[in-house]
Amino acid sequence: MTRSNPFPSLLRAFFQEWLVEQRSASVHTIRSYRDTWRLLLRFIAERKGGGVARVALADISADEVRAFLHHTEHGRGSTIGTRNCRLAAIRSFFSFVADRNPEYVAQCAEVLTVPLKREPTSAPCYLEPAEVEAILAQPDRSTVAGMRDHALLSFLYNSGARIQEALDLCPDAIRFDAPHCARLNGKGRKERICPLWPETVTLIEKLLERQPRAPDERIFVNRYGKPLGASGVRFKLAAYVDEAAKAVPSLRSKHVTPHSFRHATAVHLVAAGVDITVIRSWLGHVSLDTTNHYAQANLETKRKALEQVGAPAASNVPPSWKRDASLMEWLDTL
Incomplete structure (x- = not known):
């Protein structure tokens, strides 16, 4: 040098x-x-x-x-x-x-001065409840690997965690007693607490019985006891989605990744009527605008809102500007 x-x-x-x-x-x-x-x-x-x-x-x-x-x-x-x-x-x-x-x-x-490039903003691709169920049914839970995959995907859907947040999960970050919850470390090292269903906690407990881990060791590991990587999860998930698509054909048109479960959690919480600020805290969003993006994605929620408004009643009375002859005459002169 x-x-x-x-x-x-x-x-x-x-x-x-x-x-x-x-x-x-x-x-x-x-x-x-x-x-x-x-x-x-x-x-x-x-x-x-x-x-x-x-x-x-x-x-x-x-x-x-x-x-x-x-x-x-x-x-x-x-x-x-x-x-x-x-x-x-x-x-x-x-x-x-x-x-x-x-x-x-x-x-x-x-x-x-080299600028960032703007990209089109599209509605997030999310999974319907039936599609989530079809994917969760694919892992062979008679094997340790199948139990691990089922528990991981269930945790992703339950918590709305990012894939790395889930892969970094250790036993000491989970409250196994009621009320069940998990402590996640998200972007910017921001910590948040997510509630867990008893069924999700049971899945993790059964996995730890078959594959014990120390309190500070990661739960989701490969056959060699090494922490799973996000690329490996994507590979396994793609295989599960291909199998699930045989029963639920709508999955064939969707690009499903681990992050799709996070999208599904957000949209389903919106559909259930959960307050948007609660969802923001649940998912660990910094800005409420990010969470509002999911509120626009659920077509069923929009349909219900439209039903509450109703179609405008038909009227035979012309609008005021058409009833004003002098206005019409003046417009004709332009």
Whole structure:
């Protein structure tokens, strides 16, 4: 490393000093930023024709960042949301560099002006109660793996937890006595308490009888006793959905992921008439606007609201503007 290429030391300081020590970023944020910089450095090194070790700070221009984002979306087939997450990681680094090394402020300012890309907002795809039941019926509960999958999916639907929140669950985070509940650690290390059905607690208790775990060990593990990963859960869930679609054909048109159970929980709570602020606390949303998104998704709730309003009564009386002949005559002159 030479003084002419301060980039390696700046990147190391960004991760070790800024993210870890000063910002106390979560391990998930650090890994996400790490993956972004791995991809970006390999992308630039390939375009420059040298190795990653030869990439300098001057090589990471605003044009290179735009090219990388275009490659992320169109070359790698990532979503706009993923593209924006990559840009957020890059922006964070250049904001750090601008504060630490003012001599690079012009380059940093150019990169920081690269805009986020707006994506269309669509109604969340959620599961109907019959579809949830069909999926939950698929795991073979005579095996430990089947018991684990059934308990995990039931917990996702009961709690509305994000997949990583569920996979991080330990026995000491569950109250097995009434009133049953679970303590979840969500985004931003925000803790919340979610009520649990007795049936869900029973499923977890039976799983722990077959596969005992220490109070601080994760409940949902693989055959080797290692914590499950989100990718593994998605793979198993896809197989269950394919089987469930034979009984409930509507599942064939839906892209079902572990997060779909979170959507289902929110929409079903709205349909049950639960106050929207309670649902926000249940799901751990920061903004009420996020929770309101689910209130717009349930077609049955909209239909019931429409039935309460009723259709307007027909009237043979023309509106006032049509009864005013002088107004009509004046409009004809325009």
